[in-house]
Amino acid sequence: MDLRRRHFLTLAAAALSAPALPARAAATGGTEKVILDWYRLILELVRHTATYSPPVAARAFGYLGVIAWEAQAAARGYPSLAGQVNGLPPRPNDRMARDPAAVMQGALTAGVRALFGNTGPTGQRAMNAMQKRLDALVGGRAADLAKGGEIAAHVLAWAEGDGGAHVQNLGFPDGYEPAKQPGAWVPTSDIRLQQAPLLPEWGRVRPMAMADGMACALTPPPPYDETPGSAFHAEAMEVYETSKTLTDEQKIIARFWSDDPMLSPTPPGHWISILIEIAARDALPAERLADALARLGMAQNDAFIACWQSKYEFNLIRPVTYIRRLIDPKWQTLLITPPFPEYPSGHSTMSGASAEVLTAIFGDGFTFDDATHADDGLPVRRFASFRAAAQEAAISRLYGGIHYRAAIERGLDQGACVAQHALRLKTL
Amino acid sequence: MKWLPLLLVATPVLAQEPAVPQFRAEPAALAHRFSGEWTFMVGGGVAAFDCSGDGKPELLMAGGTAPAALFRNDSTEDALRFTPIPAGVEMTDVAGAYALDIDADAVTDLVLLRVGENVVLRGLGNCRFERANEAWGLQGGDAWTTAFAATWEAGAPWPTLAFGNYINRAEEAFPWGSCTENWLLRPDGRRFAAPIPLTPSYCALSMLFTDWNRSGQPALRVSNDREYYKGGQEQLWHVVPATPPRLYSEAEGWQRLRIWGMGIAGADLDGDRYPEYFLTSMADNKLQHLKAPGPGTLPQYDDTAWARGVTAHRPYTGDDPRPSTAWHPAFADVNNDGFTDLFVAKGNVWEMPDFAEQDPNNLLLQGADGTFTEAGDRAGVASGLQARGAAVVDLNADGRLDLVVVNRNGPAEIWRNTGPVGHWVAIDPLQEGAPNRNAINGWVELRAAGRVQRQEVTVGGGHAGGTFAPLHFGLGPADQAEARVIWPDGTEGPWQPVPVDTVTQIRR
Numbered sequence: 001m002d003l004r005r006r007h008f009l010t011l012a013a014a015a016l017s018a019p020a021l022p023a024r025a026a027a028t029g030g031t032e033k034v035i036l037d038w039y040r041l042i043l044e045l046v047r048h049t050a051t052y053s054p055p056v057a058a059r060a061f062g063y064l065g066v067i068a069w070e071a072q073a074a075a076r077g078y079p080s081l082a083g084q085v086n087g088l089p090p091r092p093n094d095r096m097a098r099d100p101a102a103v104m105q106g107a108l109t110a111g112v113r114a115l116f117g118n119t120g121p122t123g124q125r126a127m128n129a130m131q132k133r134l135d136a137l138v139g140g141r142a143a144d145l146a147k148g149g150e151i152a153a154h155v156l157a158w159a160e161g162d163g164g165a166h167v168q169n170l171g172f173p174d175g176y177e178p179a180k181q182p183g184a185w186v187p188t189s190d191i192r193l194q195q196a197p198l199l200p201e202w203g204r205v206r207p208m209a210m211a212d213g214m215a216c217a218l219t220p221p222p223p224y225d226e227t228p229g230s231a232f233h234a235e236a237m238e239v240y241e242t243s244k245t246l247t248d249e250q251k252i253i254a255r256f257w258s259d260d261p262m263l264s265p266t267p268p269g270h271w272i273s274i275l276i277e278i279a280a281r282d283a284l285p286a287e288r289l290a291d292a293l294a295r296l297g298m299a300q301n302d303a304f305i306a307c308w309q310s311k312y313e314f315n316l317i318r319p320v321t322y323i324r325r326l327i328d329p330k331w332q333t334l335l336i337t338p339p340f341p342e343y344p345s346g347h348s349t350m351s352g353a354s355a356e357v358l359t360a361i362f363g364d365g366f367t368f369d370d371a372t373h374a375d376d377g378l379p380v381r382r383f384a385s386f387r388a389a390a391q392e393a394a395i396s397r398l399y400g401g402i403h404y405r406a407a408i409e410r411g412l413d414q415g416a417c418v419a420q421h422a423l424r425l426k427t428l
Numbered sequence: 429m430k431w432l433p434l435l436l437v438a439t440p441v442l443a444q445e446p447a448v449p450q451f452r453a454e455p456a457a458l459a460h461r462f463s464g465e466w467t468f469m470v471g472g473g474v475a476a477f478d479c480s481g482d483g484k485p486e487l488l489m490a491g492g493t494a495p496a497a498l499f500r501n502d503s504t505e506d507a508l509r510f511t512p513i514p515a516g517v518e519m520t521d522v523a524g525a526y527a528l529d530i531d532a533d534a535v536t537d538l539v540l541l542r543v544g545e546n547v548v549l550r551g552l553g554n555c556r557f558e559r560a561n562e563a564w565g566l567q568g569g570d571a572w573t574t575a576f577a578a579t580w581e582a583g584a585p586w587p588t589l590a591f592g593n594y595i596n597r598a599e600e601a602f603p604w605g606s607c608t609e610n611w612l613l614r615p616d617g618r619r620f621a622a623p624i625p626l627t628p629s630y631c632a633l634s635m636l637f638t639d640w641n642r643s644g645q646p647a648l649r650v651s652n653d654r655e656y657y658k659g660g661q662e663q664l665w666h667v668v669p670a671t672p673p674r675l676y677s678e679a680e681g682w683q684r685l686r687i688w689g690m691g692i693a694g695a696d697l698d699g700d701r702y703p704e705y706f707l708t709s710m711a712d713n714k715l716q717h718l719k720a721p722g723p724g725t726l727p728q729y730d731d732t733a734w735a736r737g738v739t740a741h742r743p744y745t746g747d748d749p750r751p752s753t754a755w756h757p758a759f760a761d762v763n764n765d766g767f768t769d770l771f772v773a774k775g776n777v778w779e780m781p782d783f784a785e786q787d788p789n790n791l792l793l794q795g796a797d798g799t800f801t802e803a804g805d806r807a808g809v810a811s812g813l814q815a816r817g818a819a820v821v822d823l824n825a826d827g828r829l830d831l832v833v834v835n836r837n838g839p840a841e842i843w844r845n846t847g848p849v850g851h852w853v854a855i856d857p858l859q860e861g862a863p864n865r866n867a868i869n870g871w872v873e874l875r876a877a878g879r880v881q882r883q884e885v886t887v888g889g890g891h892a893g894g895t896f897a898p899l900h901f902g903l904g905p906a907d908q909a910e911a912r913v914i915w916p917d918g919t920e921g922p923w924q925p926v927p928v929d930t931v932t933q934i935r936r
């Protein structure tokens with residue numbers, strides 16, 4: 001396998017970096033490699049599987065994180081998430097396994113194959129290649145591999161009933177009738193498939209760590225108003241004026257966090273990428289890595305549920321529609337406006353949640369380099385903290401012309417709220 | 429899109445539905461399969477050209493893991509019939525094929541796009557070909573080649589060839605981002621010089637030299653598959669004689685577009701002298717219309733696919749709501765009404781459950797108002813096989829454009845157009861004694877019933893194959909027409925009457 005890509009460049013920097021966590025001896029063999037290699041492939045599969053819009057990607061990261069944690073818990077005696085997260089029952093006849101790496105390999109193989117069963121021929125081929133190589137690497141007992149498969153099957157059976165397991169027509173429903181009232185979202189593109197908004201029912205998907213989609217409900221955005229000088233008009237004017245004076249740095253920021261589906265690992269994948277780069281750089285022990293992936297994935301899953309609940313509760317018009325209608329008919333956005341309502345900003349909610357989780361795990365003021373888009377020719381960006389990165393991700397949506405400020409700021413708040421639910425779970 | 433409202437007002441036949449041509453499937457006419465697994469999930473091209481001298485095009489079909497095959501055209505007006513003949517093309521791993529006269533000897537040559545070494549075949553006459561890589565200095569490489577285009581640069585004795593390459597096929601677990609270099613092969617006298625890399629390369633699935641801005645200087649349009657590139661986009665290259673190829677930049681007006689680019693077809697649909705481009709993809713397809721046609725125009729396009737009814741984004745038969753997968757596009761007037769129509773070959777990549785499994789080919793008929801109407805089912809060409817390459821060409825010299833489609837891991841399909849007939853002309857521009865004998869990247873204009881139709885003469889585009897045949901024009905109600913050629917060097921030939929319902933050679 002040619003794992004020559006820039007992920008491995010970070011390994012060279014490991015010696016220069018202060019360890020983020022207290023070193024903990026962990027005789028887990030190749031478990032870390034199993035996790036990291038599968039996750040590198042998962043980021044590609046998210047990018048190259050057509051169903052994987054950001055909410056769907058976040059769901060996969062949630063369940064894969066749980067699978068990784070349950071595999072680690074079963075092999076090393078840590079607490080299971082069963083009974084802690086919504087609706088996950090304990091596994092029957094649980095028994096300790098000998099080889100954590102083999103259990104992890106069995107679990108992630110089954111999990112990835114199930115969650116990406118609808119990927120294309122190249123993804124199928126890549127999964128086969130990854131399984132073959134990691135099977136050879138761990139050389140584990142068949143019983144341990146099988147145990148991993150059982151763990152994944154248990155989690156996947158739980159996943160099947162969450163309301164988000166089956167996405168039709170790439171998430172765009174047939175026959176959607178946009179609301180008529182002023183200020184309501186209307187389609188923003190000439191793409192026929194996107195004349196209905198993405199996944200309007202996603203707010204009702206069962207969350208993992210928070211009670212339901214309303215657990216982190218938002219106050220309404222500024223009331224829709226076409227009057228110059230009104231709060232709403234002022235927000236639109238801020239987006240418009242900002243677009244006219246964008247600096248090169250602001251353009252880079254907008255594109256860096258654009259994280260378009262099918263052209264990137266999506267916003268949740270961006271944060272997963274940040275985590276696995278840090279894990280590789282700092283040689284994060286397997287149990288810490290699995291814990292972080294589980295908490296981050298669950299928070300991301302729940303963040304999109306909370307955010308989508310709010311989006312379709314308020315169903316707000318996008319800046320491109322408002323500005324062209326009332327301010328400048330020829331206005332162009334730097335980023336392509338996503339095909340769903342505006343408030344709150346999904347990237348802000350999800351980034352807010354991700355940053356809170358990672359801050360809790362790695363600490364405030366944790367400096368890191370983000371090379372998520374290096375392969376796409378975008379520069380590596382350095383951040384002084386996870387929260388600083390989340391704030392940049394959030395404001396990037398204003399630079400890109402796709403969100404008003406309220407959606408950005410309150411999205412971050414909503415994400416911080418969501419994260420607390422994932423952080424309350426007992427693991428290590 | 430300013431022209432659309434004008435047409436709506438000015439055209440009295442607005443309400444008329446285009447006549448739906450009737451295509452009769454002729455499964456006994458030809459037996460061929462394009463087969464293969466991962467490395468042949470794309471490709472499957474067909475080249476249509478006359479090598480027997482009877483005015484009816486033979487068909488060369490890629491075979492994938494099976495050998496490519498040349499079929500002699502034995503069709504009659506009442507039946508299509510093709511006979512496989514030994515021709516020197518029978519090699520495996522062929523993904524696509526294009527015909528052109530490289531050495532200007534009036535005998536058609538061939539370029540075979542392969543998974544492995546590309547091969548150029550010199551025409552010997554009477555549908556026999558011999559390998560010419562060594563004799564012509566052509567480096568065939570060892571890539572997964574999926575696109576091709578050719579042009580004659582000013583003053584050059586031979587054509588300039590562009591080869592588009594796909595994924596690094598040695599990559600298994602991480603093939604994404606492994607697009608290999610596209611190549612530009614320029615002539616060095618009567619040989620080809622070493623390839624010039626067209627970097628960055630983004631997994632091209634179609635290439636077309638086209639005079640997009642009517643400057644007289646064709647540029648190279650490249651459609652790329654976003655599934656595999658990283659940091660990529662659609663491309664337009666300056667290819668100026670004696671200078672290195674150079675990408676059009678954002679500073680020059682180029683606008684980033686990222687699609688699953690699979691095929692290119694160009695046509696001047698609205699009569700403004702500038703070609704529109706149809707780009708096939710998955711889900712919505714694109715129909716690009718130049719924003720500001722005229723001298724000094726920038727390469728900036730509006731997507732008019734929805735406005736003109738050619739998004740072709742999901743099956744139009746059955747009840748499968750999943751999005752479509754489009755491959756070979758071809759503009760052609762299949763009902764001879766004087767308005768260019770659009771055929772799109774459709775088919776799932778390979779058991780991709782997020783996309784339609786039964787994905788019928790499109791036959792989109794253009795009406796007088798500039799919009800298109802789906803007629804694939806009514807015309808009889810709505811096959812649900814996994815189509816890839818295609819040719820829309822008059823196979824039996826009856827003035828009606830027929831259809832052949834190559835399907836992946838399925839039988840090739842062939843349909844005879846049974847009418848209605850309508851008047852037509854076909855123009856074969858010829859520069860006798862010139863290197864660019866067939867006037868590639870010249871334009872043919874036809875004037876009839878107060879309208880001017882025009883077509884660019886090209887080698888390239890489509891998906892992995894193309895037609896090398898006289899340019900076909902339907903005349904609609906007209907029974908007389910004039911034509912002229914704007915030769916590749918920009919010289920405008922005189923308008924001259926051309927007989928209807930026949931092929932006319934216009935010589936220079």
